Amino acid sequence: MSGGLAIGVDIGGTKVAAGVVDRSGAIVRRTRRDTPHRSTSPLVVEDTIVDCVEELLTAMGDPAEVVAVGIGAAGFVAADRATVVFAPHLSWRNEPLWDALQRRIELPITVDNDANAAAWAEHSFGAARGETHVVVITLGTGIGGALILDSAIQRGRHGIAGEFGHMQVVPDGIRCECGNRGCWEQYASGNALVREARAMIDAGSPVVADLLARLGGDRSALTGPFITESAHAGDATSRELLAEIGHWLGVGMANLAAAFDPGLFVVGGGVSGADEMLLGPARESFRRHLTGRGYRPEAGIVRARLGSDAGLIGAAELARATR
């Protein structure tokens, strides 16, 4: 099937994941690199991307089958989809990424935000297939978001729509890395989960004794995935912490439902590994905070299906569809 393949490159805060993706969304070949440290020149990140693409093309029996390359980048991508305005984990500041890559790669290139790419993958091949109005929420250390309305990604006037994690949910609330206070991602994210667990440990609460014992007494070893794992293993405090994150997740989703009226919420990212221990409380809180409940159809809330491959798959599919 000539012309059926595209390469997707997902540039995250810690790793660059790349792969060759077919028309069904399957990854037929993959590679990865560490993300160059933010102190290095933008050129090093470009080299890394080009290196991944060349490796994948060389490894393919017939490179002509690959028709496009899509980049998903963790950062603000301008509305022209050529410039990365700002990337917190990289050295990019108004970086003309599209130009730079298009000079070095002979296939048509598409650049987008990584959350948009992941959402497009879920819409094309995953949990949001067949849905026209979807909000995708990625719960990692913070909250990533993307918006699909009438089956099209909405990027906003300047390309930076979907920053749901920085909607304020608590006036004068917890200080956020963005400089503001009370941002949603300070209450519903992996970071919030770890912060609350540490606060319980520091308060010397007896309910956290089991969790601390599981850590071998080492408070600094506490991570989001560890709490999720403990919850799966039956630890009541871990479950309670996840339910609290779920509560705030539901509050924010009810706000987004009032604004967008989506048919479906798709929740992905590391924290979504807690599955119903997170989504159950989120659904309950969502219903309780939804305006017009009883008079309106309620949006579904489901877990993302494509896991950490979503960004790579979506970047490839966007590139194939755009070229």
Place this chain on the structure above:
Amino acid sequence: MSGGLAIGVDIGGTKVAAGVVDRSGAIVRRTRRDTPHRSTSPLVVEDTIVDCVEELLTAMGDPAEVVAVGIGAAGFVAADRATVVFAPHLSWRNEPLWDALQRRIELPITVDNDANAAAWAEHSFGAARGETHVVVITLGTGIGGALILDSAIQRGRHGIAGEFGHMQVVPDGIRCECGNRGCWEQYASGNALVREARAMIDAGSPVVADLLARLGGDRSALTGPFITESAHAGDATSRELLAEIGHWLGVGMANLAAAFDPGLFVVGGGVSGADEMLLGPARESFRRHLTGRGYRPEAGIVRARLGSDAGLIGAAELARATR
């Protein structure tokens, strides 16, 4: 200019405003009725609409110039744009308005939410002309909202997007008519303005003495327009109250900017009569709460231009464009 005219009918909580609108957005003829009380049958509202349309057609020298009729209704209009799911001020519950009217009026009919109609008027002829990504906020007793992305009204999966007033801005905050707590419209609206002024009076605060004197001592005569008028006349407390509403307006707009990334906010409705006494504090609060400030272009915040005619004009223009 044959085919150049359309009739718009704006059905609000207290009045039905109708008019013949030309291609430039000018109202060439108008009429109005009181909105039938919510205890009356849906048929009475239909009769009122048909009556307005017939009066306007009869009054036109050449009725053939009128090519379509647009209805803007204060309520949830379903995604099919034929059914009014729920209208708080009317007896409509799952009312098949489009069918009912199309049987009685021989011109093509379009039905939409009144806030969408007003936003479309501002986009076509008013403050948002030439803008592709616009959030329109109507501050009356509550908050009405509409969303234009890529120059298209976004209605959501079920037709009820844009309910910005019911996004929660204060956890466990003031109880809202919708049943929830802490909704944005409890902090930024005409009702909030009056509630806070009354609270100051009830607290016996000396700063409210001038305002109370202007009221002739009659607390019950206090209204939003009265406070705005007092502020224009120089009353410091009225200005302070408007600034407080402006503060909360800015908080909510920063949330919407994080989510949608609009190029422009247009603020209309009765409270917008306070003009810069409202919009100045709103802009300041917006900037302070905007995530990524310094790294992103900032959306403009301007007052709506078409006043209370916007709904009528927009309903007519939507009908002409849709037929």
